Amino acid sequence: MPEFDVLVIGGGASGLRAAIAAKRAGASVAMLSKVHPLRTNSALSPGGLNAPLGPDDSPEKFSRDIMNAGDGLCDTEAVSVLAAEAAREVVWLERVGVPFNRDADGRLDRRPLGAGSVQRAAYADDRTGHMVLHVLHEQFQREDIPCFQEWFVTSLIQDGGVCTGAVALGHRSGQIETFGAGAVVLATGGSTQLYRPCTAAAGTTGDGLMLAYDLGVGLVDLEMVQFHPTVYSAAQTVLISEATLSEGARFVNAAGDPLLDAAGLTRAQLAAEVHKAGRNGGGPVSLDLRPVDNLTSRFPTAAELVKVMAGLDITRDPVPVQPVAHRPMGGIETNAAGETSVAGLYAVGECAHNGLNGAGRLPGNTLTEAVVFGKRVGEAAAGHAKSAGARDGDGSGASADGERLAGITSGGSTGDTMGAIHRELGELMNANLGVARTEAGLAEAQEKIGALQQRHAALRVNNQSRIYNYALTGYIELGNLLKLAEATALAARGRAESRGAHLRSDHPEKDDSNWKAHTVVRSQDGAPKLDTRAVSA
Numbered sequence: 001m002p003e004f005d006v007l008v009i010g011g012g013a014s015g016l017r018a019a020i021a022a023k024r025a026g027a028s029v030a031m032l033s034k035v036h037p038l039r040t041n042s043a044l045s046p047g048g049l050n051a052p053l054g055p056d057d058s059p060e061k062f063s064r065d066i067m068n069a070g071d072g073l074c075d076t077e078a079v080s081v082l083a084a085e086a087a088r089e090v091v092w093l094e095r096v097g098v099p100f101n102r103d104a105d106g107r108l109d110r111r112p113l114g115a116g117s118v119q120r121a122a123y124a125d126d127r128t129g130h131m132v133l134h135v136l137h138e139q140f141q142r143e144d145i146p147c148f149q150e151w152f153v154t155s156l157i158q159d160g161g162v163c164t165g166a167v168a169l170g171h172r173s174g175q176i177e178t179f180g181a182g183a184v185v186l187a188t189g190g191s192t193q194l195y196r197p198c199t200a201a202a203g204t205t206g207d208g209l210m211l212a213y214d215l216g217v218g219l220v221d222l223e224m225v226q227f228h229p230t231v232y233s234a235a236q237t238v239l240i241s242e243a244t245l246s247e248g249a250r251f252v253n254a255a256g257d258p259l260l261d262a263a264g265l266t267r268a269q270l271a272a273e274v275h276k277a278g279r280n281g282g283g284p285v286s287l288d289l290r291p292v293d294n295l296t297s298r299f300p301t302a303a304e305l306v307k308v309m310a311g312l313d314i315t316r317d318p319v320p321v322q323p324v325a326h327r328p329m330g331g332i333e334t335n336a337a338g339e340t341s342v343a344g345l346y347a348v349g350e351c352a353h354n355g356l357n358g359a360g361r362l363p364g365n366t367l368t369e370a371v372v373f374g375k376r377v378g379e380a381a382a383g384h385a386k387s388a389g390a391r392d393g394d395g396s397g398a399s400a401d402g403e404r405l406a407g408i409t410s411g412g413s414t415g416d417t418m419g420a421i422h423r424e425l426g427e428l429m430n431a432n433l434g435v436a437r438t439e440a441g442l443a444e445a446q447e448k449i450g451a452l453q454q455r456h457a458a459l460r461v462n463n464q465s466r467i468y469n470y471a472l473t474g475y476i477e478l479g480n481l482l483k484l485a486e487a488t489a490l491a492a493r494g495r496a497e498s499r500g501a502h503l504r505s506d507h508p509e510k511d512d513s514n515w516k517a518h519t520v521v522r523s524q525d526g527a528p529k530l531d532t533r534a535v536s537a
């Protein structure tokens, strides 16, 4: 059985940063990732990453903006950590090679994103995530950290209440292997594939959330899902950075008349306004990018993708846009050091809820969160692993998972398909747990999710091979999404108020006396149970 001090699951920005930090803290480290690290969601970020870099900014101002976007649900320790450490991390990224744009004086240039009070996002044209990920991957390789890529983690190992490793299926070998570890870091990304359409990469299926949930760890604020207001959506989606709005782009109706003023609105408010405008009968809402100076050199990726996917020229044509599911604010319950309620198990990045984002994330904070908390959590996991005793895993997790996978591939076909179930789930989530929600819609969603779960349970994968059997891992991913949908609908129905990204038309007001609290869903006797916990000041 391969053994390491720290096992990082996930090769996006947060996993890479955690692995580098754990190795530099003296731990033996390995990474497991179901796709190659350079093919993760992190590469898709166009806009930038926030840090208080200029003389007009400060950690205090940054904290205030984060709390404003979080609409009462931010835990202050995580906010203080991010605000204090963001600038150092961005400067480190620049020193190790990220080609950030510079201003006329040669300093790191900053662009405004969303409702921040100052220009705060360091950026590399509209390829920021791509650049950050490549540079992190280069640093990761320099540390000579073993990377088990195309290994799909199927379960975590828990021994005496302590997490001691993980079980994974190697796509290439078809082998199921147990990996022992003194500490495990989940950096598995989000769950936006719950929705159709969505902006996220295909593997964003909430696997890490379900791995933790199955060990009894709570999932916090799942009802808080951010919709991005400027997405072209047809067969494929193209996210056009919100930075275009602060550089002059405007929302227009079918006749080309201006529709709404985006200034000062949080992303949640903007998504709600665009959603409303799209339903007012004035035809599709479009983004007119022509007023942006140097449009194609500042936003080259958007220009190219809109041309290829929509056949439109952004220098001439307004682009139809709509709010599209983008990122969850909720996730695996952790403290600001990434510790979960299970000793030895940590979580970081988009899969985690450490209290930073509350009910709404400040645009440009996700990459910053990934690197700032990636470093902290990697160091904390390395510290834990040093003090943890020897691991003596027996491989029984691998045989149990082998039997589980064999069960999925044995038996006849029901005529149903995973594609149909996933499509119906995504459309249901979009309709009933989208930008605006109602009690009736949420109740209907719960019922229909239950029916989809039954169809999934009856389904079998015909291919019995384990080698590159994406239908097999796809089955597990879809099962994870359905369980997560069940928990999300429960949390959304429970929160009888409107706050941040959670808009209830039947409870349009914010209700601080009852709901200035986090929702927490835990698995109890095989069913999700909803609880609440106070926001920490």
Ligand SMILES: Cc1cc2nc3c(=O)[nH]c(=O)nc-3n(C[C@H](O)[C@H](O)[C@H](O)COP(=O)(O)OP(=O)(O)OC[C@H]3O[C@@H](n4cnc5c(N)ncnc54)[C@H](O)[C@@H]3O)c2cc1C
Residues within 6 Å of the ligand: 009, 010, 011, 012, 013, 014, 015, 032, 033, 034, 035, 036, 037, 040, 041, 042, 043, 044, 045, 046, 047, 048, 049, 050, 128, 129, 151, 152, 153, 154, 187, 188, 189, 190, 199, 200, 201, 203, 204, 207, 208, 239, 326, 327, 348, 349, 350, 351, 363, 364, 365, 366, 367, 368, 370
């Ligand atoms: C279109 C788009 C635009 C964005 N724009 C911005 C922006 O401008 N600024 C910003 O700050 N943020 C932005 N974001 C958000 C940001 O890119 C991501 O939230 C962030 O990079 C997530 O990083 P992560 O490391 O947590 O997860 P990811 O990058 O999603 O990585 C997850 C990793 O986990 C692995 N994994 C998952 N499940 C398993 C499993 N079962 N077994 C093994 N491995 C597994 C995957 O293979 C992957 O390597 C954007 C996101 C999208 C989709």
